[in-house]
Amino acid sequence: MTDTHQPPRGTGAELKRAILDEARRRLESGGYPALSTRKIASAVGCTATSIYLYFNSKxxxxxxxxxxxxxxxxxxxxxxxxxxxxxxxxxxxxxxxxxxxxxxxxxxxxxxxxxxxxxxxxxxxxxxxxxxxxxxxxxxxxxxxxxxxxxxxxxxxxxxxxxxxxxxxxxxxxxxxxxxxxxxxxxxxxxxxxxxxx
Amino acid sequence: MTDTHQPPRGTGAELKRAILDEARRRLESGGYPALSTRKIASAVGCTATSIYLYFNSKxxxxxxxxxxxxxxxxxxxxxxxxxxxxxxxxxxxxxxxxxxxxxxxxxxxxxxxxxxxxxxxxxxxxxxxxxxxxxxxxxxxxxxxxxxxxxxxxxxxxxxxxxxxxxxxxxxxxxxxxxxxxxxxxxxxxxxxxxxxx
DNA sequence: GGCTCTAAGTTTACACTGTCAACCACGCCT
DNA sequence: AGGCGTGGTTGACAGTGTAAACTTAGAGCC
Incomplete structure (x- = not known):
């Protein structure tokens, strides 16, 4: 479930896409509570704070x-x-x-x-x-x-x-x-x- | 605001009442987010876990x-x-x-x-x-x-x-x-x- | 009086959360 | 070679709800 598959994640704009994709996946499968910055980050293979490079906030x-x-x-x-x-x-x-x-x-x-x-x-x-x-x-x-x-x-x-x-x-x-x-x-x-x- | 007035709080059923009263006050003045077990407890003069003596959960x-x-x-x-x-x-x-x-x-x-x-x-x-x-x-x-x-x-x-x-x-x-x-x-x-x- | 049992609260701790400040590493440009 | 900016990480802070273990006070009984 907490699918820590680590597909060779991209960087820059690619990483942003990956974050958004993962967030969408989690929203659809687990609803709003599944949208934790840390969980998204770990699933996508980066740290939670990296999300803030591309989004001002959660x-x-x-x-x-x-x-x-x-x-x-x-x-x-x-x-x-x-x-x-x-x-x-x-x-x-x-x-x-x-x-x-x-x-x-x-x-x-x-x-x-x-x-x-x-x-x-x-x-x-x-x-x-x-x-x-x-x-x-x-x-x-x-x-x-x-x-x-x-x-x-x-x-x-x-x-x-x-x-x-x-x-x-x-x-x-x-x-x-x-x-x-x-x-x-x-x-x-x-x-x-x-x-x-x- | 975080009115730590400590009226000689009661015990037992009185404490339960005090907790409920404080929760109501907080709800009315600060809405749902103001309902934190710790804040309620400190305002009422007990610890957060004491709430669980009278309520199974938040x-x-x-x-x-x-x-x-x-x-x-x-x-x-x-x-x-x-x-x-x-x-x-x-x-x-x-x-x-x-x-x-x-x-x-x-x-x-x-x-x-x-x-x-x-x-x-x-x-x-x-x-x-x-x-x-x-x-x-x-x-x-x-x-x-x-x-x-x-x-x-x-x-x-x-x-x-x-x-x-x-x-x-x-x-x-x-x-x-x-x-x-x-x-x-x-x-x-x-x-x-x-x-x-x- | 001294013992035990119980109820009422507290302390401490765990596993989370979003987010910020400081730091590090790399590639580009002069 | 030196400086700089960009991309990312580390570590920390201040919260959250809640469970387990501990302490304290009082009542009942011998």
């Missing part, structure tokens, strides 16, 4: 992973949104993509959305906004004004986040049929988003 | 705080639910109570709902269910069957959780009017909950 390393996660999530949602078909159906497809991402790439989802702010320096707001293009796409849907669109898009995303977060934390009643719950929640959130203003 | 201590949080949250929501007035309005009032709790007692909310499962042994499921009486009340609303009610109640709670969690993490666009967003999200979630099945 958080900076994690930010790089978060960025990767946003890239994946965004592309999946954009693909759904840019499809053809009725607006509501595309919205739902994007929502399904979001939920699927959260449940399949749980470790990524956690570092992207579930780290408490004091626990980690917040992902830079600027990157976050850029990373959130899909929200803008959401916002452009079925909205009278841009402001109303932003609001509605945000509401959908918060609803989806709550669903995913509680599912991940296993804080949803086990009696419920998972798939049915998800589909119903998506339906509720998306139809509300395209409903006439109240 | 998590057990936190569980006690979580229980307090649920008690507060539950009573507030139940008060709203058991009021008089139309169902939808009572539902919204309960939702408002939930959101207000999350935004006012943030530190409590975080340990109750936002700790990642690996980070802390999950709050015992049995306690959690008991702590969640308000969900059952939700479920009893506007539902054809109990199963449908549970599902709808869960969907509302997930939506509210997502809203609160992202607000706390400051991951909601700052341009949005906070109060308006909250009110709209509550409206969307609650009206969907009492809508006819789709």
């Amino acid at each position: 958080d900076a390393l994690i930010h790089a992973l978060i960025e990767e996660g946003f890239e994946d999530l965004n592309s999946k949602m954009m693909a759904a949104i840019e499809g053809d078909g009725p607006v509501l159906e595309r919205l739902k497809d994007a929502a399904r993509a979001y939920v699927r991402f959260g449940l399949e790439r749980t470790a990524y989802y956690e570092i992207m959305f579930m780290l408490r702010p004091e626990q980690m320096e917040r992902f830079p707001a600027e990157s976050y906004r850029r990373a959130r293009r899909s929200l803008d796409a959401f916002a452009s849907f079925a909205s009278v004004s841009p402001a109303e669109g932003l609001k509605r898009g945000t509401i959908v995303l918060t609803a989806l986040h709550g669903l995913v977060a509680l599912l991940i934390a296993q804080r949803v009643d086990a009696q419920l049929d998972r798939e049915e719950l998800i589909e119903s929640a998506i339906h509720a959130a998306c139809t509300a988003a395209v409903a006439p203003p109240f | 998590d057990a201590l936190i569980h006690a705080l979580i229980e307090e949080g649920f008690e507060d949250l539950n009573s507030k929501m139940m008060a709203a639910i058991e009021g008089d007035g139309p169902v939808l309005e009572r539902l919204k009032d309960a939702a408002r109570a939930y959101v207000r709790f999350g935004l006012e007692r943030t530190a409590y909310y975080e340990i109750m709902f936002m700790l990642r499962p690996e980070q802390m042994e999950r709050f015992p499921a049995e306690s959690y269910r008991r702590a969640r009486r308000s969900l059952d009340a939700f479920a009893s609303f506007a539902s054809v069957s109990p199963a449908e009610g549970l599902k709808r109640g869960t969907i509302v709670l997930t939506a509210l959780h997502g809203l609160v969690a992202l607000l706390i993490a400051q991951r909601v666009d700052a341009q949005l009017d906070r109060e308006e967003l909250i009110e709209s999200a509550i409206h969307a979630a609650c009206t969907a909950a009492v809508a006819p099945p789709f």
